[in-house]
Amino acid sequence: MEELNRTGNEVIMTSNEENMVKKENVYILAGAIFLATIFNILFYRKGLGISYPIFVLAFYGVVIFTLRDKIALKINFGTLLTIPIILLSLTYVFFSNWIFMLLNFMIIPILIIAQTLIITNNNYYKWFDAKFIFDLLSAVLLRNLCYVYKPFVLVSEIRKRKTRSNKASTVTKVIIGLLLSIPLILVVIALLSSADDVFGYWMERIGRLFIDMNIADIIAQLIIGFFICIIVFSYLWSLYYEKDKDFSKSIGDYFRIKKIWDxxxxxxxxxxxxxxxxxxxxxxxxxxxxxxxxxxxxxxxxxxxxxxxxxxxxxxxxxxxxxxxxxxxxxxxxxxxxxxxxxxxxxxxxxxxxxxxxxxxxxxxxxxxxxxxxxxxxxxxxxxxxxxxxxxxxxxxxxxxxxxxxxxxxxxxxxxxxxxxYFNVDAFIANNNIKRYQANSTEIIDTNYLNLLSSDAVPYMVKLFDNQNEQVAQRIKEGLKYRKSRLASISNWQSFNLSDYRAKRILDEYNFEE
Incomplete structure (x- = not known):
């Protein structure tokens, strides 16, 4: 009897293990690790620029690949949300207005969460129902946190399966090996770079394309990557396995609109x-x-x-x-x-x-x-x-x-x-204020305000260099001189911004030291 029970327990454990360690779950883990790595490469100690739309596209790639069985691709509001999401992410490449950069940094993730809920049919309320806000709250507060333990369970089961059986597919073994080797390789490279200057020099030149190769940064990026990986995994897992509607339904049902006014x-x-x-x-x-x-x-x-x-x-x-x-x-x-x-x-x-x-x-x-x-x-x-x-x-x-x-x-x-x-408000403000100033010699112009505008205003501000009012021209030159030195300090490709690039090209034609 004990032997039968033991055998039965082993069968149950094996069944649970097989349910846990399957390619869909491994893909979700691999996708989460990939996004965490890309996040560090694109954003760690770097300004926002072309990195933002690249990360959005990478996220879309992971979502489509890992949730391909759950996504209902049809022409509806959820699918069409791709247009504003992509266009808003591209503003980090085209413009440099800090107000919209800050707003879009918060709005784009909200739109992405709303879209993923809709296209995977994980929303309880329709997107045009006011109570859809509870679906969003459920996604932010529960889906991102409820399954943070799952990747640890999955990795543990993978290790057990690796020691018990060699029947795993070649692709699965390669993926497991890569996942386990990434943190080890990063730590080893950091230590060897500190031990040998020549090796460190070449690793630094290679690593400069992606990340800063020193021990402190490696540790910081591993910590950041760990949390990003856990949150992304939990969210993708919830979209794949759960329709977690109970929370939004239970809260939303308390907020029913009733016609009570006489x-x-x-x-x-x-x-x-x-x-x-x-x-x-x-x-x-x-x-x-x-x-x-x-x-x-x-x-x-x-x-x-x-x-x-x-x-x-x-x-x-x-x-x-x-x-x-x-x-x-x-x-x-x-x-x-x-x-x-x-x-x-x-x-x-x-x-x-x-x-x-x-x-x-x-x-x-x-x-x-x-x-x-x-x-x-x-x-x-x-x-x-x-x-x-x-x-x-x-x-x-x-x-x-x-x-x-x-x-x-x-x-x-x-x-x-x-x-x-896409209106380019900085260019509009600079252009019209300068036109207004030039059209009437008695007008004054706020040079301090112009210097606070983004790089989108630079093509119009340089028109004031030849202004008859030397005080105005000098204040504009001082502001653009500082801007030129700031733009020259941006060297990583992740922070590339067309507005800053255009302003840098214009300012390089002027010598502010004279």
């Missing part, structure tokens, strides 16, 4: 607010057509009136969009007449809000003509255009109940953000 109360509030907005809109029409002078308070000029208030108008616009979406989603519909009146009032609110946006746009334009262009002013323009498109989508929802409002918001937001990335 329509009469909502209608009363809408009528009251719209009366104020109609009066405000009438004044804005007079302002927009230049006939408001007779209504201005004593001591207030038209120029002073026109150049203020745009931020307040933008805030009111955002408030109105919030009111509209809340009314659409939370108001109870009791009869057709009340519903039609509420829709009419909502339409009136949308129309008044659009006039406010138009007024804010003109005010901002006049302000820019007077004081120049900055990030905040350009981004405010872009935000106003985005809100205008959002209002059109909201108006459609007011009259078409089966219209997916959040879906349109997400698509519009992605397109708008992508367009803003």
């Amino acid at each position: 329509p009469i109360i909502v209608l009363t509030v809408l009528v009251s607010v719209n009366l104020i907005y109609i009066a405000f809109t009438a004044i804005q029409f007079k302002y927009l057509f230049g006939s408001i002078s007779s209504l201005l308070p004593e001591g207030v000029t038209y120029a002073e009136y026109a150049r203020k208030g745009f931020f307040e108008l933008v805030l009111v616009t955002v408030l109105n969009v919030s009111i509209l979406t809340s009314i659409i989603n939370l108001t109870k519909i009791e009869n057709i007449i009340t519903a039609c009146v509420i829709k009419t009032m909502n339409t009136c609110l949308v129309a008044c809000t659009m006039v406010m946006l138009l007024s804010a746009h003109f005010r901002m334009s006049l302000y820019e003509q007077e004081y120049g262009y900055t990030y905040l002013r350009v981004f405010t323009h872009a935000f106003m255009f985005f809100i205008f498109v959002i209002l059109i989508a909201t108006l459609i929802k007011v009259w078409k109940e089966n219209f997916y409002l959040l879906k349109s918001y997400i698509v519009v937001a992605l397109i708008a953000y992508l367009a803003l990335n």
Whole structure:
């Protein structure tokens, strides 16, 4: 009996081992180690540049290879997300605006997580459902951490299998051998490089193409690579084996939208607010057509009136969009007449809000003509255009109940953000501020602000070298002299950026030591 039990246990252990040590799991481990290695080669002690899109493409390669049996390739939102992800990653090659570099560093991983959940059918909620956020939280908080022990179990089983049997395939043996040899080779090379200067010299020249070959960096990169490998493995494993929907479902079910607002109360509030907005809109029409002078308070000029208030108008616009979406989603519909009146009032609110946006746009334009262009002013323009498109989508929802409002918001937001990335805001600011300065000799130009812009502004800034105002020319030269020395210190290929490269080529034509 004991012998039978022992034999049975051995059979169960062998079965578990075979389930664990199979090519799909080994591929996931190999893919995680590959991405961890690539991560260190591309990012360790290096600035962001061409390295970012390369890593994104490497990640896609690993995902497609390891999850090929789980991926449903068809034309849908999940597949189409590849376009903005690739284009946003390429901004690290084309542009050098630090604001978008920082934002994209956070946004691209979120888009990738959303995409991998959708294409592998691991999302419980649809991507245009507000509760899809819980799928994302589940991916970030659980999928990346729940299976961190699995690679250790897999490696342990591989070692046991290696000692018990020689039946593993040649490919599996080679992969296992490579995985086990990588950390050993790195440590041995580091030690031998320290022991022999000639060997160290040649290893340094070879290693300079990829990583800095010294013991401290090797240890740091092994630690970083270890954590990257564990997190990537856990995430890929969860996508392959688990549809981990329980967490997002259990949390999301607590957040059900219920129509609880009384329509009469909502209608009363809408009528009251719209009366104020109609009066405000009438004044804005007079302002927009230049006939408001007779209504201005004593001591207030038209120029002073026109150049203020745009931020307040933008805030009111955002408030109105919030009111509209809340009314659409939370108001109870009791009869057709009340519903039609509420829709009419909502339409009136949308129309008044659009006039406010138009007024804010003109005010901002006049302000820019007077004081120049900055990030905040350009981004405010872009935000106003985005809100205008959002209002059109909201108006459609007011009259078409089966219209997916959040879906349109997400698509519009992605397109708008992508367009803003490729607008090249630094070049726009520099070009227009310099044109404004050159067109009017009495104008002043903020040279300190110009010097804070990215390398995209350099082709326009050099136009000020021959400026009659020697103080302006000197300040620009001092800023570009520092920029030239900074660009000259960037030597690794991973940090290659077309904007920096173009600026370096332009600045190399000037001798700032004279």
